[in-house]
Amino acid sequence: MWLSLPFLSAVGVLGLLGIGLLGLLVTRNLIKVVVGLQILVKGALLALVLAGRLSGQVQTGQAMTLTVIVADTIVSVVALAFAVQVRRQFGTLDLQALSTLRR
């Protein structure tokens, strides 16, 4: 039970979700926020695949995972383009500095 693949995968899912949440909470850098978000989404992807396997519908799980991968990639691309622009305009990626900035 403890070393079975579904159990270990569930532990991996929970670990990734926890680490991603921790990353989102503690970081102040805009690009590190995207890294934390990516880790969080990796946990969600694994959870979808695991749920598909446990319910006997692997292919449906895969199709939904693919949608999440596409959405996640687009979110990352837009967020990184946004970070590059923020850095060019304001010269910093620090969220604290950005939130108190006055133009």
Added chain:
Amino acid sequence: MFDLLIVAVMLWCALQAVRGTRLLVAALWLAGASALAALLMFRLGAPEVAVIELSVGAGLVTVLFVFAINIAGEEPPVRLRSLVPAPIAIVVALCAVGLGAAMALPNLRAVADVVQPDRFATVLWEHRSLDVLLQVVLLIGGVLAVLGLLAEGRAQSRKEQQ
């Protein structure tokens, strides 16, 4: 045993990606975690998505991260105080994981036998066609957003030059 090793190294890579102060190193640790997540997906019987995750999650996104960090320039690795105090953040994350574990782990058993009713392509194109439509819309939206963001920066720099 092999699965235990995959999960442990994946979590360690993810933790390093969050903890590190250098952005480039964090992006590389994230690529490692992503590749190991793809391996775990393959072991779970989802090879198609594992390949896509490996090429997109570990490949394309890492290239984009490195590209963006190069353009934006790495900030000096100063350890800033986080907005939420670190002990509170750790307690919140642990509470979330504990709650998830208490709800998910006791009920973790297969409710049906693993059957392969259709091919992945059949399920994706015929049963989940709305998802495919959504993906196309997202792709177009994403491309337009990036073009808009970059065009705005270009207009700004042209104005500064004038």
